[in-house]
Amino acid sequence: MRAAYFKEHGGSDKIIYGDYRDPAADTGEVVVRVKACALNHVDMLLLDGRFPPPEGLPHVNGCEVTGTVETLGPGVKGLATRQRVIVFPGFSCGTCEFCLRGERTVCLRYGYLGAHKDGGYAELVKAPAANLVPLAESISFESGAAVPLAMLTSWHALIAQAHLEPGQTVLVQAAGSGVGSAAIQIARLIGARVMTTVGSDDKLDFAKSLGAERVVNYRTQDFVEEAKRWTGKRGVDVVVEHIGGETFERSSYALTRLGTLVSIGSHDTHWGKLDLRHVYSKNLRILGTNLGSIVELRTILDYVAAGRLKPVIDRAFPLEDARAAVQHVLDRKNKGKVLLVP
Ligand SMILES: [Zn+2]
Incomplete structure (x- = not known):
């Protein structure tokens, strides 16, 4: 072959x-x-x-x-x-x-x-x-x-791991990536509100078309400041993080108390720092996730066939x-x- x-x-x-x-x-x-x-x-x-x-x-x-x-x-x-x-x-x-x-x-x-x-x-x-x-x-x-890796990973991260609920706020890193574009849609399907990041202005409209309410160019704007502004200084309930390094560390600062950061990849670097005072004093949850199950894949395919996930x-x-x-x-x-x- x-x-x-x-x-x-x-x-x-x-x-x-x-x-x-x-x-x-x-x-x-x-x-x-x-x-x-x-x-x-x-x-x-x-x-x-x-x-x-x-x-x-x-x-x-x-x-x-x-x-x-x-x-x-x-x-x-x-x-x-x-x-x-x-x-x-x-x-x-x-x-x-x-x-x-x-x-x-x-x-x-x-x-x-x-x-x-x-x-x-x-x-x-x-x-x-x-x-x-x-x-x-x-x-x-x-x-x-x-579907099988990008959409399934985001599904498992948001639903099985972060237990995302309607009305909660989510920061999804990198809308242009496969996992990012999937996570935005899945969060919207549940009824959560989404903020996302892009690396160039030509992706702003694309991210909005997926259902993101707020889109931030991380090269020209501070996404932590923007997350705080978007949530009335509160911070977001969930962050979907797959970049690593400084993005991982700063993502934790975008969380509100009892917030959850789900790590689903390390696209820039395998390493990331955390300010532990911030983690324990706010009862943050830092979770890892890896793919998902065949049952979840079948569920996602049903939503894709119905046109509710694209x-x-x-x-x-x-x-x-x-x-x-x-x-x-x-x-x-x-x-x-x-x-x-x-
Ligand atoms: Zn085994």
């Missing part, structure tokens, strides 16, 4: 488009013909070596995949060839303490499609049959590919232009998800 892979770490110039080993479905596995694969920030960390692929190089990125069932491995039931599917990207063992508690996203042997296994920057990808979810005809392959697609590149697609994301030019289409 053809794939966009890399043999050494670095920038987008390290991505090679060419022949790559065909995946073969073992017992309980399925090979999927990729119709669309969304780029994710974790891809960039895998590429530049900040999160090296656990199974080494060469490696194919791509954790958000839709496609059709190509071949079924031995023992697979309930799926048919050419069936439209979306791949749930998390792998868990089902037998460790945390899986048995129903918390599969913190499985001791947790892995991701496109990280622990080759992913969807390719014509074919394989996954456990248990990870395949039927994709309704009403959802395009392109829209579906924007995956935001920036643009789709042909698979052979994976380099340009990755550079487009690294340059932060995207408003929503960037896709590769074989």
